[in-house]
Amino acid sequence: xxxxxxxxxxxxQAGGSLRLSCAASGRTYSSxxxxxxxxxxxxxRELVAGVSWSGGLTYYADSVKGRFTISRDxxxxxxFLQMNSLKPEDTAVYYxxxxxxxxxxxRRSEYEYWGxxxxxxxxx
Numbered sequence: 001x002x003x004x005x006x007x008x009x010x011x012x013q014a015g016g017s018l019r020l021s022c023a024a025s026g027r028t029y030s031s032x033x034x035x036x037x038x039x040x041x042x043x044x045r046e047l048v049a050g051v052s053w054s055g056g057l058t059y060y061a062d063s064v065k066g067r068f069t070i071s072r073d074x075x076x077x078x079x080f081l082q083m084n085s086l087k088p089e090d091t092a093v094y095y096x097x098x099x100x101x102x103x104x105x106x107r108r109s110e111y112e113y114w115g116x117x118x119x120x121x122x123x124x
Contacts, residue, residue, distance in 0.1 A: 002026035002113040004096045009118030012086055016122070020081040022096030022115060030074040033099040035059075035111060036081045038092035038120075045095065049081055050104020059104040064090075086122045093117040 008020040020036065035050035049070035050059040058070055069082040079096060097111035 002029055002032060002098045004098060004113055004115035006094065006096045006115040006118040009094060009120045011121045011123065014086060014088055014122055014124050016086050017082070017084045018086065018120060020083065020094055020096075020118060020120075022079040022081075024077045024079070024096075024098065029077050029098070031100075031102075032113075033101050033104045034070075034072060034079045035097045035099065035104050036070060036079075037095045037097055037108065037111075038090075039095070039117075040092045045108055047104070047106040047108070048094075050106070051079065052103045054102075057103050059106065061106070083120070086120075088122045088124045091120060091122050093119050 003025045005023045033052050035047050037045045039045040048061045048064050051070045055072050067085045072079045095117045096115040098113040099111045
């Protein structure tokens with residue numbers, strides 16, 4: 001069992017930065033691939049960034065490549081999403097998720113555990 005709690009969301013102007021954190025509990029956390037998804041009303045929840053259990057492999061959606069960076073600190077049971085050069089279209093609820101698979105895959109069904117979400121709003 002893995003429990004996930006996100007933090008760090010908020011309101012920021014376009015071009016600004018935010019850093020999301022996901023604190024995980026559960027003794028098997030370090031064996032899970034982790035992902036950051038986002039969702040806006042009326043749209044599917046999409047994976048924007050993922051990281052393998054070791055941190056050695058990452059995945060980014062095309063829309064965030066070069067702007068977002070995912071990282072994890074297994075000693076502190078935390079996953080981060082550094083978001084730079086934010087755009088209004090990045091506005092969404094961001095969710096942290098854990099997958100028993102070792103590598104991140106862009107399929108929602110692969111992720112067993114979810115956080116409650118944190119709102120990110122980017123104003124123009």
